[in-house]
Amino acid sequence: MDKATLDREFTELYRAHLKDVYSYAYYRVGNHHDAEDLTEQTFLQAYRHFERAVAESDGRPLRPWLIRIAHNLAANLYRDRSRKPQTPIDDTQHLRTVHTTEDLVEGRDELARILAGVQQLPDDRREALIMRFALGMDNREIARAMGRTDGATKVLIHRAIKQLEQIVATPEVATR
Amino acid sequence: MTGHGAPDAGPPIDLEGMLRRALAPVDPPEDLAARLDETLTSLTDLVAEELEAWELAAVRDPRRWVDSVARPAAAAAIGAGAGAALVVLRVHQTRGRRRARASDPLDYAEKTVRAVADETRRLLDR
Numbered sequence: 001m002d003k004a005t006l007d008r009e010f011t012e013l014y015r016a017h018l019k020d021v022y023s024y025a026y027y028r029v030g031n032h033h034d035a036e037d038l039t040e041q042t043f044l045q046a047y048r049h050f051e052r053a054v055a056e057s058d059g060r061p062l063r064p065w066l067i068r069i070a071h072n073l074a075a076n077l078y079r080d081r082s083r084k085p086q087t088p089i090d091d092t093q094h095l096r097t098v099h100t101t102e103d104l105v106e107g108r109d110e111l112a113r114i115l116a117g118v119q120q121l122p123d124d125r126r127e128a129l130i131m132r133f134a135l136g137m138d139n140r141e142i143a144r145a146m147g148r149t150d151g152a153t154k155v156l157i158h159r160a161i162k163q164l165e166q167i168v169a170t171p172e173v174a175t176r
Numbered sequence: 177m178t179g180h181g182a183p184d185a186g187p188p189i190d191l192e193g194m195l196r197r198a199l200a201p202v203d204p205p206e207d208l209a210a211r212l213d214e215t216l217t218s219l220t221d222l223v224a225e226e227l228e229a230w231e232l233a234a235v236r237d238p239r240r241w242v243d244s245v246a247r248p249a250a251a252a253a254i255g256a257g258a259g260a261a262l263v264v265l266r267v268h269q270t271r272g273r274r275r276a277r278a279s280d281p282l283d284y285a286e287k288t289v290r291a292v293a294d295e296t297r298r299l300l301d302r
Contacts, residue, residue: 011216014212022203023202027202036204036208047216110194111194111197115198118195118199130199133195134202165191
């Protein structure tokens, strides 16, 4: 594949998945500033390795590969900063940013409770839920992004939802 | 997998539906999309431009401002290193400031190469 074709395909990939990578980054790091940095670095890293990724993908979608890059960069970011890999999302600001007024009137408290519950999950469970519900990825895509088998991913998501149910059913835990 | 709330939690809740609403996709800021577009579009050209600028300034007087390790380090970082894109991005981000301070095109070229060397050293020092 020549350079011009490669660049064109990368541009298409980037435009198709900018929102996915940004959404993942935002829910992963909890604030817009770090999410922007993470998104930018993800695409720069992806650009460097795009040719090889295309060659090795066998025509499979590259979204899991992009999310895996973001996942690794986020892990490095927090390892460098030597702190817990999560900044609590500012519920009020977040809900105002991504939801319509109608949504908020209907269930602002409930959504905030769910969001707080997601923040309390272990990293791998939280990430699986972000990929499933924020990005709409299926089990196979999530498995590729997380480097797990399809079966292990299915179990992971099931357990994440069960744990979240328990968290939101216990008000003092959910709002911690 | 909906409606499995704890026994004393009241009516069952549509947890998956609520998760979809709580974790709604987030639009990236417009300036991020524009910035990334610009960076990715100019990435390859910029590398060539920076290296070309180095050649130009080196011919003029290499001893005056480029130390003996600057070029190999910059070339390694730009050509193959893990921080290549970062060096390019950071140098690219400061081009306006360099242009404003430069007295002529050659001076601008020198300042650009210095910036590449500085960013490379900073990266290697990490």
